[in-house]
Amino acid sequence: MTQRTADKVARLNMNDVVIRSLEKRDMPRAIEVWSTAFGFTDVNRWHNFAFEVSDYVVGAFIDDCPQALATVIMFDMHFNDRWIQCGGIAGVACTPPMRRRGLVKTVLKECLTRLHKEKVEVSALWPFSFPFYEKMGYSITDIQYEVTQQIASIPEVGDSSAYKAVSLNEFAHLLPVHERWTSMFNMSLTRNASRWERQLARPERQFVLFQHQDGYMIWNLKNPKDRTLEVVEWAFLTEKAFHDGLSLIKNCGQLAFDKAKWVMPGLEPFLQLGVSFPPAKIEIRHGMMSRIVNEDAFFKNSGLESFAQPINDPLNISGSSTDSEALGPGELLQIATGLTQKPGQENAAPLYRSAGKAQAFSIEQY
Template identity: 25%
Template sequence: MELRQLRSDEFEISTKLSEYAFQYTLTPEQRESSLKHFKPERFWGIFDGEELQAKLTIIPLQVYMQGKILDMGGIAGVATWPENRRQGHVSTLLKHALQEMKNNGQTLSFLHPFSIPFYRKFGWELFAEYKKYVIPAAKFPRKAEMPGRIVRGVDDIPTLDGIYQAYVSRYHGTLVRDEGWWKRFVLQGDGHSVVYYSAEGKPTGYALYELKDKELVCDEFVYLNEEARTALWTFFANHDSRIEQVNMVMVPMDDQLPFMLPDPRITQEIIPYFMARIVDLKSFVEQYAFEAQAHHAAELTVEVEDPAAPWNAGLWKLSVNEEGRAKLLELPSDYEGPVDLSTDIQSLSALFMGYKRPQALHAIHRLTGNPAAAAQLESMIPAGQTYLLDFF
């Protein structure tokens, strides 16, 4: 068996495996587009001679984290022919991908799991979920006149991306979109767009939506203030002669719309979505912005388990200074001092992404050790909200 990157002439064998594994068939137009965007250097496969046995893709992406931009490796297209399963191919590929991402400075990795338990074995953990609303027309927010103006059919990417960046940069894990991503993955298809401009002419909100079968399906609802939110909802409500309900998907978990409705008894659903994992613990932690420590540095000794990425495993001394900057020092194997906390890379990934809090993890024994140390870590980790609108 040989583990290597795909070659430029191996598009067809890669596509055939994907079509079989994920049960779809590309149209001629889709196949042409996929070939145009095929980047073989992002694909890693296990080969028996010239026969592709299993593969995955590492997509170089960037995400917002604490208002900063970090490099992230997106894992996608993990596939194996059925006759080659349970031979360790995917395990080999995932562990190799972790090493590749570490070498490339990608301190985080995201993936959309076919099986959450499966990817937990390799260190990924849930970090993002979203809400879905189904709002009948009779329960729409009240209409209101706003001083700005609504413009349909805006497909100017700089305008949309400017609103998007201002909105999503306050979350942890949202994707940095370039022009190609907008064109290929966001604005494709027959959907509609609408932008709200303030009285001063500044774009402060947009929505991407479809109309079908007496329903308005909103895929993205992005706003910078309540004026924009109200204006966009008034625009939706003005469709009440042709729709019976609005179906909102990809709503962030901190959204307050139901509370603001005249009648909040609407259908709400929470969907577990993407998984994340820290690829390089030392590099990630030393980029992380902790809460400033008053008067003196804070120190904790933490034992970390990570079988898939052994460079993260072991005993670490975490030191955070008065400015909230951290140092992570690996302790020698013969260290005999106290260990404050023990955990695994999955729990640390959920914790540092802002998906779970230290004391909550301690309560369910995902973070074990001294309760006082868990409380101290709680005070060191700033609150944050995770969110991801995209899919790959």
């Protein structure tokens, strides 16, 4: 998506703040902003992130120096058995002297305004602060469960040989399963080949891959904490793929690892195995936050046209912030996917689970 928009100028104290797209000439200072915020200083990786991974980067500039940045990465999102557009927000950062001055909000609003103009239905992000993004109209749209289990207490339920080791440069073998996996959930995002390559080339991790007929596993072997095997991603489309994966993990006990941890969209497959001793540690985690961007495109393309209604948007992008009786742009997604209910509101009751019975689960990290 090419973004050619006129620069916008705002005032902050005595400074003119220019809101515009990041250009290559801005990269040395932009890398300083990102490196300070995230503690990651790989120049080539940041350059790749800005101009190859991202569709565009929006910045707030003072004296032609970036003070706040946010990137937009376009995905296809599975929702209500359809695929709609999602503008993923990433790389949100601000220089320390200019934080808490409204620059990040201004940059995010510009990103959403551009997405609205392009008739993009939804935006999503992984938040650094839930309350902050709630003020931007985003809401938590899935709940995830991190399970940490003593390997010795994992029951013998599957066949580990059903998983085969796959080299990192043969990740394409996993793509068909990944596509089937994302199609099982609401709010899941596609992952193309270039994003697979980026995910598997993260320098802070050492990955190994295992492929199953109905699943796959990605393990991180680098710097394990407390002798715990980190299963970074586990796709299992069937109960057998889950049981076979448990058997594979169990085979790693006693040597390098005592425990394993993994993330699940729901606990039922695990709880069906019964009580173990010592019991597994289960942590409930908030997943991605999302919101509607272009309300007309969303209701039309999501199959929820009959549920179209006004939206109370604090940023005045997909609705008016003065309509206090209306649902928020993220809240509406929560209700449509069945993540939460809103009792007592006539406009919420028929919308509940209108996006079908598929569970919401955000797989993609960006």
